[in-house]
Amino acid sequence: MTDFLLELRCEEIPARMQLKASEDLARLFTEELARAGLKPAAIDSFVTPRRLALVARGLPLETAAVSEEHKGPRTSAPPQALEGFLRKTGLTQDQLEDRDGVWFAVVNKPGRATMDVLAQTVPAVIRAFPWPKAMRWGVASQTTESLRWVRPLQGIVAILGEQLVDIVVEDVRSGYATLGHRFHHPGAITIGGADDYVEKLRACHVIVSHQERQAIIAAKAAQAAAAHGYTVIEDKGLVAENAGLTEWPVPLLGDFDPAFLEVPPEVIQLTLRINQKYFVLRDAAGKLAPAFICTANIEAKDGGAAIVAGNRKVLAARLSDARFFWEQDRKTALADHAQKLARITFHEKLGTVADKVERVAKLARWLVEEGIVKGADADLAEQAARLAKADLVTEMVGEFPELQGVMGGYYARAEGLPDAVADAIRDHYKPVGQGDDVPTAPVTVAVSLADKLDTLVGFFSWGLLPTGSKDPFALRRAALGVIQLILENRVRTSLNGVSYGHAMTVMRQLTSESLTHWQGVLLNYDELPIEKKIQLNEKLSGENPETWAGFEIPPNIAHAMVTFFADRLKVQQREAGVRHDLIDAVFALGGEDDLVRLLARVHALQSFVATDDGANLLAGYKRAANILKKEAVDPAIVPAAPSEPAEAALLAALDAAEPLAARAVTDERFADAMAALATLRAPIDAFFESVTVNDADPAKRAARLALLDRVRAAVHGVADFSKITG
Structure with missing residues (x-):
């Protein structure tokens, strides 16, 4: 070896x-x-x-000698197939083996050096x-x-x-x-x-291990910072990037003018990290330090003094630009910046960013006024929504797109706007992914929900949906953000009501009757000439989807949205340890699109089916459901009175359990509803042990089938157990 x-x-x-x-x-x-x-x-x-x-x-x-076996065509195949197989294997026909009418080739390859x-x-x-x-x-x-x-x-x-x-x-x-x-x-x-x-x-001053170079950079950067009373802000990605830029990494500490710290810290961090690949430092108080660490690729004779001086000069120019942007942007009010949003296209089919802002502002106000988002001031919610995108046209966000929202919050605060407005502008993009903070401030929740719902409805209305791994408009992330906002803040409303009715109303100001049937129309109705409005209303009065003036009117937007949210919810909850079939079992009931209530029901169901009572009730339910699939109750037959003790016991148990479970579901006491259903377990077991459902007497059979139908209906008051795979 x-x-x-x-x-x-x-x-x-x-x-x-x-x-x-x-x-x-x-x-x-x-x-x-x-x-x-x-x-x-x-x-x-x-x-x-x-x-x-x-x-x-x-x-x-x-190498060891190997023997390879290749399956070829059937012996009855055309000669061309056999010739191709022989060329592939390099053998002649007499070297092939006939195994039950199929040619096989065994190729022996000798060992090679x-x-x-x-x-x-x-x-x-x-x-x-x-x-x-x-x-x-x-x-x-x-x-x-x-x-x-x-x-x-x-x-x-x-x-x-x-x-x-x-x-x-x-x-x-x-x-x-x-x-x-x-x-x-x-x-x-x-x-x-x-x-x-x-x-x-x-x-020869080359460390070939990328991992070793990373360890050297992290350790020596921490040492250099500690020598001046600083700590390095952890950034594993930047450590890896610096390791990829050097063969002999030498971290060096430099400083910059503390006057630059008047610029928001996020700007300084991005300037250091993105533009210069420098590590950012904190002082003993936890604040941003006027210092940085760069990684040289050489052990300089002067200890790195010239390298640090050169990097300090470059950084000063960068920070001067940032300070200039900060000062210039603050000379214009956010409301005036927002006027320029009409020049930015949000999407060719969805209008400008100004159009989106108008829709989001109205929807945010509606969410507050309807009491869906509680504790917020409707005026502040609308004001924050109208200013939330204004920083997109500022010099700073033009230089650092990563700071959209963040800079708007700083500009709003510097302008003297209410803290609730500044916070909402800063955080309205959140959450932007798993693990990100979920806003809880009421005004922020209203603006964030409105922004995400508007995006989802707009793209769904044009059929611009995610496909496979492709999601160019980040709609999955937006839907997950809506779910997280609703669950974290216990927002109690139907998604259908928010995103398909009122959201669409404020999006395009179409008549409520037209929106009821044509949720997907996205036109600037008010700007249409009167004859076009008449034509459009005539088109909308039909029953089939149509295309008018190049605008597609897709059907079933509401259904597609509900399905999409359900899929995102399953993904999120599966990662949290919740079985997707239990979510299906609750969704299958229909009409349950309050996510807070839905998940409370799902969690209660998951706890219940994990118990012996739950597992046995599920088995009894499935047995009853299978019988009902094969046997239908004839309405012309008058069911007989219970003739078996087990039959009467099950009837009594149902009479007691059904109202208890129904009241518990109404009061959202889902664990109590499951407990009420659990009382059916023993009577159902006894029923199947001692009662013949398909009795020769039609009246007895009708009574017993009706009893099983009541069992199924009682269980369906909590969840559709037919969707549970366990």
Whole structure:
């Protein structure tokens, strides 16, 4: 057994591609070896800005002989099929085996030298490498058959044990030599094999392990910060990015003018992180410190003083720009900024951002006035909604789109607007994903709900729905945000009422009668000439979906929205440990679109079916339901009075349990409703043990079927047990 070293050296690989490229190299190499019957004991992967490398450990010097069996066409197949099979296997017909009318080929492959296998494997891996972006270069780039690589490939090291594997890819030939650090050791290094690769490069100021470079950056950055009484704001992504930019990382601490701290801290953090790749620091009080840590790729003779000075100068220019944007934006009131939103298209079919703001403002007010969002001031909710998107046209958000909403909150506060308005502007995009904070301030909840509902209704009305993994308008995220807002704040209302009725009313000001039948029309009705309004109303009076003036009128928007919310709810609750079939069981009742009540019912149901009473009641229900599928009660037959004790006992139990369960459901005491149903367990068991449902007497059979129908109806008052798979 021996080890194999492969290094592919090129010009700088983008930091964001490095870790995935390292994984791809190991995967492709392993797959190619497996096709030849080789399996390394382990693979160690390495990546730096200038090289991809791996060490395959425990390779045999030769592959084992293998026997491969291939199934071919039937013996009665046309000659062309047989000829193709023979070409594929390289055999003649007399070497095939006839097994029950089907040709089989057994191909015996002798063992091969691992050196020969590697000489074929490495070029195949290089040519098949899945770079997200790649390039061709030099004279060879004139043909599309030439090699594509992320940056021009400059060198290949391929050593099995101590022997060089001779490989040529384009005009690059393998050898024992590689290069060290670009500045500390620019000359060639001779590699003896896999065993000395890591340490020999380390001696030449190259740390080939990405993970080790990350650990060095995190540790030394923390040390440098601590020496000045600061702490580093944790940022694992930035640590990985800096590790991808350096082969010999040296964290250095610098500072900037504290006067820049008058700019909102989020702006400074983004300037440092996004523009400069610097780490952000906090002081002992937990506030943003006027300092940063940059990561050099060299051990400077002056200890990094010149590097820090250069970075400080660049950062000062960046922060000066940020301060200028901050000062300029505040010279204009948010309401005046909002006037410019009419110039920004929200979507070609949904109008401008100003149109959206108008809809959201009216819907936010409606949510408060109807008491759906409690504790909010309707005027403040509408004011916040009208200003929520105003920062989209500011200089600061133009520079840092990530700060939309955040900057609006700062500008509102600086303008002296109420805190509730400023907070709502800042947080109305939340929650933007799992784990994000869910707003609870009433005004913010109203604006956030209105914004997300407006987006969902608009895109659904045009049929612009998510498909598979594609969700270009982030509608799944918006729906999940609505669900989280409703559950966190216990917003008690029907989704159908909010998003399909009133939301659509304020969206396009169509007549309520038209909206009842045509939820999907999205037209600026007020701006239409009178003759077009007449034509539109005539179109809307029909029963079938139609297309008018290029505007599609899709059917069943409400149904599609409810289904979409149900799917998102199942995903969210499944991640929280709730069974999706129990959600189906409650949804199947129909009319249950109050999410707070729905989930309370689901949680009670999940607890109930986990008990013995619940499991046995479910079994009894399914037995009754199966009988009712096969046997229908004839209404012409007068049911007989109970003739068996178990029959009478079940009837009495139903008489007692049904009203108790119904009252508990009405009062939203779902655990009590389940407890009432649990009293049916023993009578149902006794009924099936001692009573023959399909009695020869039609009157007795009708009575017993009617009794089972009451059992099913009583259970359905809580949930549709037929949807429960357990």
